[in-house]
Amino acid sequence: MSNQICCVVGCTNTYKNTTNVSFFRFPGKPHEILQKNKWIQAVKRKSSNNQPWKPNQNSRICSEHFIDGKPSKHPNSPSFYPTIFPKIYKQNVPAQESVSRFNRLQKRKSCNTIISTNSRISNNLTVSNELVCPDVVEHTEDKSTQTSMNLINNSFEFSCVFSNNNVNTQANIVGLDSIYFKLKMVDKCEGSVNYDILEYFSGFKSLKNESHLISLCGVNFETFNIFLTYIDDQNYSKKSKEDRLLLSLVKLKLGISFTSISIFFNLHRSTCSRIFKNVLKMLAVATKKFVFWPSKKSIVSTLPQSFKQHYPNCRVIIDCTEIKTEQPPHVDQRAFMYSHYKSAFTCKFLVGIAPCGMIIFVSKAYGGRASNSFITNDSGLLNLLEPGDQVMADKGFPGIKTSVNEKNSILVMPPFILMEFLQKMKL
Structure with missing residues (x-):
């Protein structure tokens, strides 16, 4: 750090003799080749053998050579490359x-x-x-x-x-x-660049109406604004919290790669990944309270008409959902995560839904090998039931009938599935 000096000819700024002056490396990432060449052309240095000069890892340019005091990543910005140089750089034009x-x-x-x-x-x-x-x-x-x-x-x-x-x-x-x-x-x-009139996707400002937001994120403006209140302001990020939330919801809704998202938001792939993980943590903490087990009175008061006629005591509808994952590195992890039903490595969750459609229970994550019946018995959902409650499930939960009966509750399954299960029990 103490040996940093500015590589501009005629500039005497060093790390030791200056204060409030920053030193910047030449851009070195693959997607920054254009900016790096701009910097080299602006410096106008030559090697001792009269060959084009190439910067090394220790080459620096100080902040006094940039109009904004620091380099910008935007190609149309006046600070995309250094433009302020000593008078030695000036030459008379013939x-x-x-x-x-x-x-x-x-x-x-x-x-x-x-x-x-x-x-x-x-x-x-x-x-x-x-x-x-x-x-x-x-x-x-x-x-x-x-x-x-x-x-x-x-x-x-x-x-x-x-x-x-x-x-x-x-x-x-x-x-x-x-x-x-x-x-x-x-x-x-x-002159300053007016970014509002640039004709390309520029994040949240590019959305013209609510249908665009729903297509990209699956939420309307009202829900988006609710989520926005849980996102912290980050001064070190050049993207607004609207754009960071939009990026994360696009990833969740469309499932496209971070490389594709980086093109839309003019960011590096690793930056998109970091923003997504950061926003996901904030949303997970804030929205955890959105999922709760309502009282039986609330369930009955919101029953749809079809349930009132045929299943008036239905308390919850359960099902398991699976999410594909990468292949684990260890053999025992692969055996734990592999799902024969999906023929892939997955995580499984038990989801409980009220008859009105509200999600009222989400279990912890299980490996894809775990059966639906095991997850239901282990998740603690059955402990929330009250006598007389009806639990509605599909063909994947025949093994929970005994546990449900012990709670003085009723398991409702498709008739042909239930008959097949009872016949196996008799045999």
Whole structure:
């Protein structure tokens, strides 16, 4: 750390002799090759053998060479690469090069305002249909920014005579190319980028209506805003908490890879993974209280009409859900996690649902090898039942009938499944 020095020629900043100055490594990740080349071109250094200079792991550039005081990852930002350099970087531009540069600029549309006129103009004046604003030159400030021209403060003298619709103008214009160069410098170096008008997916701001949010995340704006209150503000993250929540819900809803998500949100894959895990922990803690076991009175008061007619005492509908996982590294873990039903490595959860559709019970995670009956008996759900309660289940839970009966409750299963189970018990 103490040996850090700035690699810019003429810059004397080091870690020892400066305060409030940061030193930044050259971008070295595979997706940062463009930015790294921009930095190398801006530094304009050469090796001792006159070969192109290449930075090493110890090469640093200090914060004084960036407009914002630190580099930016956005390619349109003025701090995408260093632009503030000592005066040694400035060079006088030959006259011939200035003329050729002006001719090239004439072919471009450098100004947004074009003056069209139908008046008769004296043949002694060569007319340019581009607006030239001398006020831009009058307030020039030298910031020691790397450039390849010297700006000249030029003066203009006009004398005009107006007669009907005819205009006669005499003008003394010197160094017109300097004015155009200054306009280009303001646009490229000191102008700010309006990110709101960029035409690409920019996170939460790109969602136009609620249907877009539901398609990406599976929730509406009301639910999204509720989740948003549980997300902490993180000043060190360049993404807003809306974008971080959106990223996490997209991952949960669509199940696409972090590499795909990184393209949408203009982030690195590992950053997307870190954001997802962080948000998931916050949501898990906050929403844990959303799942609770309601009273029997609440269940009865919210029974759908079809349940009131046929299953008036139904307390809970149970089923197990499985989530595929990666292959565990150890043999005993593979045996514990492998599900013959899914032919894959899975985690299993027991989910209890009230007749009205509300999730009222979620068990801990079990390996895919565990049977539905074992999970039900081990999860503690049966201890919540009251005498006379009906438990509705499918064909995967024949082994819990005895345990349910011990609670003076009733197991409701499809008739043909129950008959098949009773016949096996008799045999």
